[in-house]
Amino acid sequence: MPAREATPGRETVIEKEKQIVAFSLGSETYGVDIAQVREIIPIQKIVPVPRAPDFVEGIINLRGRVIPVLDLRHHFGFEKKKQDPDQRIVLTEVDGESIGVIVDSVSSVLRIPEASIEPPASVITGDDIEYIQGIAKVGSNLIVLLDLTKIISDAEKRTLKEVDLASAVVR
Amino acid sequence: MNDKDNYQEYRQDLEIFLSEVDELLANTEENLVELEKAPSDAALIQEVFRAMHTIKGGAATLGLQDGVEVTHLMESILDEVRSQGRELTAEMVDVLFAVLDYLREWRNALGGDKERPSPEKILAKIREFAGNESSVAHSVSQQGTSSAVPRDGSRTVDLDGDGKRIYLLTVRFKSDAPLLSVRAFQVLTLVGEVSEVLSSAPSLDDIENDRVSDVLRIYLTAEDDGKEAARTARGVQDVAEVSLERYDQRVSRDNPAASGSVAGGAGNEAGFSRDESASQGYTVKKTTLGKTVRVDVALLDFLMDMVGELVIDRTRLTQIATRLQRSGETSAVGNEIRALAAHLQRTSAELQEGIMRARLLPLKNIFTKFPRMIRDLAQRCGKQVEFEMAGEDTELDRTVLEVIDDPLIHILRNAIDHGIETPDERVARGKPPKGRIRLLAWHEENQVLVRVEDDGAGIDPEKIKKAAVKKGLLTEEEVRKLSEKEAIELIFMPGFSTTEKATEVSGRGVGMDVVRTNLERINGHVEVRSQVGLGTEVTLRLPLTLAIMRALLVKCEDLTYAIPTSSVEEVLAIKDGDIRTIQGKPAMSVRGRIFPLISLAGALRDDKWKRGSSERYALLTRTNDEPLALGVDDLLGEEEVVVKEMGRLLSRLKGIAGATILAQGDPAVILDVQRLI
Structure with missing residues (x-):
C-alpha cells in the first residue's frame, strides 16, 4: 500500500502520518490503514455456508446485503474462538464487493508517523506473505500492519483453485 | 339453501362469495370515510346501500341468516337516509363502521370455518338508530322490499294512462357462472334502480330460493326505453349477453289482457306471439370482456417454478454442448445444441420477465384500508387529520406489497401519534387545527417510491440524541459528533423508540428498525427527512421486480x-x-x-x-x-x-x-x- 497523503488541512504537519485502525487478535495487535476500512460493526449472527473455504466463517445480513465474513484467527493459524461480545467485524471492500473480517476487539484509531514503520522481516513473516505491510512501533507495542485487500485476494485465489479442482473431480 | 350436504360445492360457492365480500367491504370502508366528510352525498349512500344489498343476497343464498339480518338492518337505515331524507349523523356513521367491523369478523369466521360472531350486539346497536320503526319492523323474510322489484313475479302490470312501452330485458349468464342466484339477484335489483320492473322470470322469490337458470327475463318500463337498464345489467359480473327488445306492441292500455299475461311471469311468455327477428328491439352483445383476467396466484407460482426449471435445463444443455464440442466427431452437434441453448435462454428470460410482470398488483390493494385506519387512530388520539392518497394505481410485485404493508401501517401510525399535534397545539403554533397526512406513490426510473408526509411536529434531533443516550445505545460523546441527519437516522436503531410509554397507537414492539429490515429483505430502502415544526417525510424506495x-x-x-x-x-x-x-x-x-x-x-x-x-x-x-x-x-x-x-x-x-x-x-x-x- 503506498503511503497516503495526510488529509487536506493537515499539510502543516511536518511528519507524514498514517491513520490506522488497531485491533487485537489473541495477544497481538494488528493495524489496518483506515482507508481500507468501510465500517466496523458489532459481532452478529454469522450463518455458516456449507462447502465454503475454511477461512470463511459464514455470511451476515448487512442492511439487506449478504456479506461473507472471514475469520482472521483462522487465517493466521490462531485457534478458533467462541463468539464474544467484544468481537467486531471490520468491513472492507475489494473490487466493489464488501467483505467482513472478524477481529477480537477494536482498540482505537491511531496516528502513526510513517517513520516508525519498519518493513516486515522475512524471517517472521515468510517470503510469500505480501499482506503484511510493515511493523509499527508504538511505545512498547508492536503493531503488525495488514493489507486487508491482499489477504482477501490471496484467499480468493486459493478458493477459486480449490473450487475448480472440486468441480473437476465431480464432473 | 339446503345444499350444505354437498360441502365441497358449498365451500366453493362460499369462497367466491367471500372474495366478493372482501371487495365490497373494502369499497364500503372507503365510502364511509368519504361519507363522514360529506354526509349528504347521495351517490355514496347509494354505493354503500348497494354493497350491503349484494352481501345480503349472497348471504341469503348461502343460508347465512345472521349476515342477512345485519345487512338488512343496515340497509334500512341507509334507506331512510336515502329516500326519507333522514340526516346522516356522525353517530350513525360510527354505527355503520361498527357494522362493517362486524361483517369483517363474520367474513373471517366464515373463511376460517370458525364459529361466527353473534350478531345480537350489533343488531341492538343498529336498532337504536333505526328509530323509524316502520323500516325496522320489516321482518327479514320481507327483505328486498327496499328496491323496486316485485317479489313474486305476479304483480299485475298496471300500465299508466299514457301507455308506457314494456321492454323485455333478457340477461344470459355464463353457463359456468357460480352463484347464479346471487348474480340474478344483483341484476334484478340493479335494474330495479334504473327502471320500473314489472315482473321477472324467474321471480325474485324464486331467485332467493335458488330456483334459477342461466337466463333471466325482466319485463320493465323506463323513461329511456330501458337503455340504462341494459347497460347496468351488462356491468354485472358473469353476465354473458344482454338483449333488450320492445316486448309487444299489443301491450298497451288497449289490451289489458296482455298485461295480465305478462303478469303470469315465468314460463308463460311462450303464449305470446313474439317474432324475435321482427321485433324492433336491439341486441347488445356483451363486448366489454375487459383486457384483464384474474389468475390464481398458485398458477402464477407454478409458472414461475416452471420457468426456473427451464433455466436449469438450459444450463445443463450448455454443459452437454460443451462436452460434445470437445470431442471431434460430435462437435457439429455440439454447436447446434449450443445455439439451441442460447435461444432457450432468450425465451426463458423473456418468459420469466413476463411472469414477473403478471405478479404486479396496484398499491390500491393495501392502500384502501388506510383512510379508515387513519380516521380511527386520529379519533383515538384526539387529533384532526386530513388524509390524502395519490398514485394508488402504481404497480408492484405482490411480494413487495406484502412486505411493505406492515411498515406503511407503522409509519402512518407514527405520523398520527408522534407527528401531528393536537388541534390546540397546532393553533398555538399558527397552523390550521387539522393536520395533513399524504400517502403518495410514483415511479422513478427503475424504482417505485412510496412516501408518507405529514405537516406535524417533525423529529427533533436533540430529543433523539437524548433518547439514544438514555437507552444506552450511544454515549454522550458519540452523540455529540452526530449531524442532524445522522441523529434522525438513529430512529432506525434496534430498540429505539422515543415515546416514554408505549401508547395504544404506536409502540407495539415494531419499530423503525423492523421497517428497515423488512425493506432491505426485498432490496428496498427507507429514508427519513424531517424539519422541526414543519413535518416529516418518510420515503420507501422499492424495486419494480425481484429475483x-x-x-x-x-x-x-x-x-x-x-x-x-x-x-x-x-x-x-x-x-x-x-x-x-x-x-x-x-x-x-x-x-x-x-x-x-x-x-x-x-x-x-x-x-x-x-x-x-x-x-x-x-x-x-x-x-x-x-x-x-x-x-x-x-x-x-x-x-x-x-x-x-x-x-x-x-x-x-x-x-x-x-x-x-x-x-x-x-x-x-x-x-x-x-x-x-
Whole structure:
C-alpha cells in the first residue's frame, strides 16, 4: 500500500502520518490503514455456508446485503474462538464487493508517523506473505500492519483453485 | 339453501362469495370515510346501500341468516337516509363502521370455518338508530322490499294512462357462472334502480330460493326505453349477453289482457306471439370482456417454478454442448445444441420477465384500508387529520406489497401519534387545527417510491440524541459528533423508540428498525427527512421486480436452508419402518419407487451416507437427475424468498445457489439440490 497523503488541512504537519485502525487478535495487535476500512460493526449472527473455504466463517445480513465474513484467527493459524461480545467485524471492500473480517476487539484509531514503520522481516513473516505491510512501533507495542485487500485476494485465489479442482473431480 | 350436504360445492360457492365480500367491504370502508366528510352525498349512500344489498343476497343464498339480518338492518337505515331524507349523523356513521367491523369478523369466521360472531350486539346497536320503526319492523323474510322489484313475479302490470312501452330485458349468464342466484339477484335489483320492473322470470322469490337458470327475463318500463337498464345489467359480473327488445306492441292500455299475461311471469311468455327477428328491439352483445383476467396466484407460482426449471435445463444443455464440442466427431452437434441453448435462454428470460410482470398488483390493494385506519387512530388520539392518497394505481410485485404493508401501517401510525399535534397545539403554533397526512406513490426510473408526509411536529434531533443516550445505545460523546441527519437516522436503531410509554397507537414492539429490515429483505430502502415544526417525510424506495424464488425452508443441524420448491416432488415424514437398506445403504420405497436416503447434514459435509440423528422428514427430489430422498430435521414452511448474491468468494460452491434473508433478518443459504451430491 503506498503511503497516503495526510488529509487536506493537515499539510502543516511536518511528519507524514498514517491513520490506522488497531485491533487485537489473541495477544497481538494488528493495524489496518483506515482507508481500507468501510465500517466496523458489532459481532452478529454469522450463518455458516456449507462447502465454503475454511477461512470463511459464514455470511451476515448487512442492511439487506449478504456479506461473507472471514475469520482472521483462522487465517493466521490462531485457534478458533467462541463468539464474544467484544468481537467486531471490520468491513472492507475489494473490487466493489464488501467483505467482513472478524477481529477480537477494536482498540482505537491511531496516528502513526510513517517513520516508525519498519518493513516486515522475512524471517517472521515468510517470503510469500505480501499482506503484511510493515511493523509499527508504538511505545512498547508492536503493531503488525495488514493489507486487508491482499489477504482477501490471496484467499480468493486459493478458493477459486480449490473450487475448480472440486468441480473437476465431480464432473 | 339446503345444499350444505354437498360441502365441497358449498365451500366453493362460499369462497367466491367471500372474495366478493372482501371487495365490497373494502369499497364500503372507503365510502364511509368519504361519507363522514360529506354526509349528504347521495351517490355514496347509494354505493354503500348497494354493497350491503349484494352481501345480503349472497348471504341469503348461502343460508347465512345472521349476515342477512345485519345487512338488512343496515340497509334500512341507509334507506331512510336515502329516500326519507333522514340526516346522516356522525353517530350513525360510527354505527355503520361498527357494522362493517362486524361483517369483517363474520367474513373471517366464515373463511376460517370458525364459529361466527353473534350478531345480537350489533343488531341492538343498529336498532337504536333505526328509530323509524316502520323500516325496522320489516321482518327479514320481507327483505328486498327496499328496491323496486316485485317479489313474486305476479304483480299485475298496471300500465299508466299514457301507455308506457314494456321492454323485455333478457340477461344470459355464463353457463359456468357460480352463484347464479346471487348474480340474478344483483341484476334484478340493479335494474330495479334504473327502471320500473314489472315482473321477472324467474321471480325474485324464486331467485332467493335458488330456483334459477342461466337466463333471466325482466319485463320493465323506463323513461329511456330501458337503455340504462341494459347497460347496468351488462356491468354485472358473469353476465354473458344482454338483449333488450320492445316486448309487444299489443301491450298497451288497449289490451289489458296482455298485461295480465305478462303478469303470469315465468314460463308463460311462450303464449305470446313474439317474432324475435321482427321485433324492433336491439341486441347488445356483451363486448366489454375487459383486457384483464384474474389468475390464481398458485398458477402464477407454478409458472414461475416452471420457468426456473427451464433455466436449469438450459444450463445443463450448455454443459452437454460443451462436452460434445470437445470431442471431434460430435462437435457439429455440439454447436447446434449450443445455439439451441442460447435461444432457450432468450425465451426463458423473456418468459420469466413476463411472469414477473403478471405478479404486479396496484398499491390500491393495501392502500384502501388506510383512510379508515387513519380516521380511527386520529379519533383515538384526539387529533384532526386530513388524509390524502395519490398514485394508488402504481404497480408492484405482490411480494413487495406484502412486505411493505406492515411498515406503511407503522409509519402512518407514527405520523398520527408522534407527528401531528393536537388541534390546540397546532393553533398555538399558527397552523390550521387539522393536520395533513399524504400517502403518495410514483415511479422513478427503475424504482417505485412510496412516501408518507405529514405537516406535524417533525423529529427533533436533540430529543433523539437524548433518547439514544438514555437507552444506552450511544454515549454522550458519540452523540455529540452526530449531524442532524445522522441523529434522525438513529430512529432506525434496534430498540429505539422515543415515546416514554408505549401508547395504544404506536409502540407495539415494531419499530423503525423492523421497517428497515423488512425493506432491505426485498432490496428496498427507507429514508427519513424531517424539519422541526414543519413535518416529516418518510420515503420507501422499492424495486419494480425481484429475483424471487419459492422455496421450502428446512432445518438441518439448527441451521435453516432454503430449497427451491420446484426441485421438491414430495415431502414425507420418515417413519422408522420406511427405511430399508440396499447394499448397506439406506433407501426409502415410495409407491414402488426406490429413493436412496441421504441426510442433508451428511451431504453438506460430503459424507453423504452418514445419517443424521434427528431427521424427521424426507424430501423426494432429484440430484444429478437421479431420484433421491433428502433427510432433514424439520420443515419450516414454504416462502417466497429473494435471491441474493454472496459475492465472488462464495459464488461457485457446488450445490449452493445463493442466499436469502429470512423474515426475522438472518441470512440463509439456498441449496441447488441438482448439484448437491
